[in-house]
Amino acid sequence: MLADYKPxxxxxxxxxxxxxxxxxxxxxxxxxxxxxxLVQTNRYHSIVSKTTRQPRKNNGIMERxxxxxxxxxxxxxxxxxxRGEFVEAAIIHxxxxxxxxxxxxxxxxxxxxxxxxxxxxxxxxxxxxxKPDTLCVFLLPxxxxxWMERIRARGDMDxxxxxxxxxxxxxxxxxxxxxxxxxxxxxxxxxxxxxxxDELANGREINPEKQQLGRDHAEQLLIDIxxxxxxx
Numbered sequence: 001m002l003a004d005y006k007p008x009x010x011x012x013x014x015x016x017x018x019x020x021x022x023x024x025x026x027x028x029x030x031x032x033x034x035x036x037x038l039v040q041t042n043r044y045h046s047i048v049s050k051t052t053r054q055p056r057k058n059n060g061i062m063e064r065x066x067x068x069x070x071x072x073x074x075x076x077x078x079x080x081x082x083r084g085e086f087v088e089a090a091i092i093h094x095x096x097x098x099x100x101x102x103x104x105x106x107x108x109x110x111x112x113x114x115x116x117x118x119x120x121x122x123x124x125x126x127x128x129x130x131k132p133d134t135l136c137v138f139l140l141p142x143x144x145x146x147w148m149e150r151i152r153a154r155g156d157m158d159x160x161x162x163x164x165x166x167x168x169x170x171x172x173x174x175x176x177x178x179x180x181x182x183x184x185x186x187x188x189x190x191x192x193x194x195x196x197x198d199e200l201a202n203g204r205e206i207n208p209e210k211q212q213l214g215r216d217h218a219e220q221l222l223i224d225i226x227x228x229x230x231x232x
Contacts, residue, residue, distance in 0.1 A: 002081075002089055002090065002091060002097070005081060005086070005089060005126075006084065007084050007085075007086060007087055007088075007102075007130065008083070008084030008085065008102070010102070011084065011085065011086075011087055011102045011105065012130050014102070014105050014106065014109060015087065015105065015127070015130055015131040016131060017109065018105075018108060018109045018115055019114045019115065019135075019201070020114075020115045020116075020117075020127070020131060020134045020135070021044075021114060021115065021116040021117075021134075021135045021137065021197070021201050022116075022117055022118075022119050022123075022124045022127060022134055022135065022136050022137065023035065023116065023117070023118040023119070023137050023139055023197070024118070024119060024120070024121055024124045024136060024137065024138050024139070024172065024176065024182070025118075025138055025139035025140060025141075025172070026140075026141065026147075026165070026166075026168065026169035026172055026173065027151060027165045027168070027169065028141060028147065028150040028151040028154060029139045029140060029141045029147075029187055030139060030141070030150075030187045030190055030193065031118035031139055032068065032118060033190055034139065034187070034190060034193055034194050034197060035116055035117075035118060037190065037191065037194040038116055038194060038197065038198060039116075041198070042113075043113055043114060043198075044113055044114045044115075044116045044201075045107065045108040045111040045113040045114065045115050045116070046116055046117070047100055047104040047105065047107075047108055047115055047116065047117035048066060048067070048068075048069060048070055048104060049069055049070070049098050049099060049100050049101075049104075049117065049118070049119070050069065050070040050071075050072050050077060050080075050086075050098065050099060050100075050101050051069040051070070051071060051072070051092070051096055051097070051098035051099075052071075052072060052073065052074045052077050052096045052097045052098070053069075053071070053092075053095065053096035053098070054071065055068075055069075055071055058154050059153060059154060069098070070101070074097070077089075077097055077099075078097075080101065081097075081099075085101055085102045085103075086099040086100060086101055086102070087099070087100040087101070087102065087105055087123075087127060088100050088119060088122070088123030088124070088126045088127050089123065090119075090120040090121075090122040090123050092120055092168075095164075098120065099119075099123060100117055100119060100123065100127075104117075114201055116201075120172070121171070121172040121175050121176065124136050125175070125179070128181060132181075135183070135200060135201055136179075136181055136182050136183070137182065137183050137184075137185055137197055137200065138173075138176040138182040138183070138184050138185070138214075138218070139185050139187055139193065139197075140173075140184060140185065140186045140187065140214060140217055140218055140221065141186075141187055141221070142186065142187065142188050144220075144221060144224035144225070144228070147221075151165070159232065163229060163232060166225050166228060166229055167229065169221075169225055170222060170225050170226065170229075173218050173221060173222055173225075174222065176218070177215060177218055177219070183200050183206060183211065183214075184211055184214025184215055184217070184218060185197055185200075185214065186213070186214055186217050196210075
């Protein structure tokens with residue numbers, strides 16, 4: 001179903017009439033934290049995705065439905081997919097389905113703010129096809145070792161799960177580098193990264209040197225991830 005999924009005409013029409021920022025990036029890159037800071041400016045409306053996975057603890061705090069995600073049953077999500085009610089949807093880490101539902105897009109439009117959402121790479125690809133003026137930002141973690149510290153700080157994760165996520169990261173980063181429409185932001189420090197995304201969303205001219213630094217950093221992460229996976 002997801003391989004040939006297409007939103008309804010109503011969903012596509014809604015996308016054309018609103019500014020939209022998509023944050024893409026590997027696990028623990030800091031997308032949700034960054035969105036929270038953008039929302040605090042009162043200029044952004046956070047779109048909360050739906051997912052079929054169960055809530056979990058992040059840094060010891062249990063996730064809540066409607067905050068991190070809307071947690072739904074597989075049956076409910078599949079029926080909504082059949083009706084074309086998702087802007088985008090994807091299988092995450094080969095385990096669960098997550099996506100952006102039409103009702104969240106409608107809420108963002110009514111709020112009169114910049115809609116911002118964190119999505120998987122496939123979802124961003126599909127949305128960009130329907131709405132080419134979407135700002136697609138790829139948020140990169142810092143150096144590989146620091147990134148691993150962030151991942152392990154999120155809660156219990158065995159080695160098999162970590163490797164699945166790193167395999168996903170390989171594909172995500174590679175796809176973004178080839179796409180040609182991503183702006184790369186490195187999350188060395190969350191407030192600086194937030195400011196960078198805010199400036200891009202409000203039309204600040206793109207700095208080619210910074211973008212090249214971001215691409216170089218992404219290429220290095222690919223090397224580091226591959227070396228880690230080959231060592232296991």
